[in-house]
Amino acid sequence: MPKARKHKRKAPVTAVAAASDHAAQQASSSSSRPQATRTTIRRFHVLIKRQAQLQQIVHGSNAESQSTKTELARVEQEIEDLGGLAAYQRMSTIGQGKDRGGGSEKVLISWMRDMGLHEPPTRTAGRLRLLEVGALKADNYASCQTWIDVSPIDLHAQHPDIREQDFLLMDPDEHREKWDVISLSLVLNFPPNPKDRGQMLCLAHTMLRPDGLLFVALPLPCILNSRYMTPDHFDGLMRSIGFEQVHTRWKEGGKMAYWLYRRRPQPASTTYQDHLLYKKKTVFRQGDRNNFVILL
Structure with missing residues (x-):
């Protein structure tokens, strides 16, 4: 199997599991400030790209690496902690408000x-x-x-x-x-x-x-x-x-x-x-x- 590339790629939006309502509400609240919104959205993009790369490694190899699976679980947990796709969309909606x-x-x-x-x-x-x-x-x-x-x-x-x-x-x-x-x-x-x-x-x-x-x-x-x-x-x-x-x-x-x-x-x-x-x-x-x- 060829080595994983250094440059990370984004995952499909469907690959991101929706988080709990509590986490989503926390992310929505913190995103009321423009800088916080941009910072969190950028972090989402980084995590989603890393998630896609790790998923390709796990699913494309017969000999699954435990360290890769562990990192994938960590990345997916951070996505969930940020509020998941629901929070990302909520912040994007805030960014479309008339006040911005x-x-x-x-x-x-x-x-x-x-x-x-x-x-x-x-x-x-x-x-x-x-x-x-x-x-x-x-x-x-x-x-x-x-x-x-x-x-x-x-x-x-x-x-x-x-x-x-x-x-x-x-x-x-x-x-x-x-x-x-x-x-x-x-x-x-x-x-x-x-x-x-x-x-x-x-x-x-x-x-x-x-x-x-x-x-x-x-x-x-x-x-x-x-x-x-x-x-x-x-x-x-x-x-x-x-x-x-x-x-x-x-x-x-x-x-x-x-x-x-x-x-x-x-x-x-x-x-x-x-x-x-x-x-x-x-x-x-x-x-x-x-x-x-x-x-x-």
């Missing part, structure tokens, strides 16, 4: 209004069908209900109006060209496998109608401080799938980056090198960087 600038849906709504999508001449076929992936709140688009028909989904739904659904497990044939808009806000940075991130984008392309819109929101360090990702590389990757950039918003020193893409026909690969470019890691930066990457 609101959620990323404000950016998407603003862009769609600028494009005139809220006006009747544009909506000859009725309300826009929007699939909100990773929804933490059920009413993010309540102010737009006259022109947006939103379907919120999440791996671990926190509200009865949010459907519990893994986006990667949605039937591509059933949803082919069904949606006018798909929102992937703080979603691409969560799957542990870089190829799952690429699969999310390809699935979105399949599920969007011709000229449909894909909204992507990522922490800014994913593209500005990664060894394997830059804004130009990300845009090239999106073009290779069949997306044309419509809007983007981020600034040096900021925390978030936003993009709006329009679905176009998938281009044919031109050369072998073009084919490989987004299927392997290309090192753009050295030094103390993160390992965020999307692979097709």
Whole structure:
């Protein structure tokens, strides 16, 4: 068996067990301060990545290491002590509050209004069908209900109006060209496998109608401080799938980056090198960087 890699990978959200209500309430209370929220969320990400690496070692080896199993138990206990996925989602919801600038849906709504999508001449076929992936709140688009028909989904739904659904497990044939808009806000940075991130984008392309819109929101360090990702590389990757950039918003020193893409026909690969470019890691930066990457 090959040795475990040093760089740790994130685990699927479904791999994190929900903790007790008491622990979740403690984490929620401590997350009322912005710095505490950010620190705890970062710790969650570190633990989840380590959990994924240890699970791969345990499940992929016939000769299970007791020390690995012990460390895995310790990591999972710390995740539970922090409140589990329920606490993580609660803190993320707090971070979307109006007192902290609101959620990323404000950016998407603003862009769609600028494009005139809220006006009747544009909506000859009725309300826009929007699939909100990773929804933490059920009413993010309540102010737009006259022109947006939103379907919120999440791996671990926190509200009865949010459907519990893994986006990667949605039937591509059933949803082919069904949606006018798909929102992937703080979603691409969560799957542990870089190829799952690429699969999310390809699935979105399949599920969007011709000229449909894909909204992507990522922490800014994913593209500005990664060894394997830059804004130009990300845009090239999106073009290779069949997306044309419509809007983007981020600034040096900021925390978030936003993009709006329009679905176009998938281009044919031109050369072998073009084919490989987004299927392997290309090192753009050295030094103390993160390992965020999307692979097709």
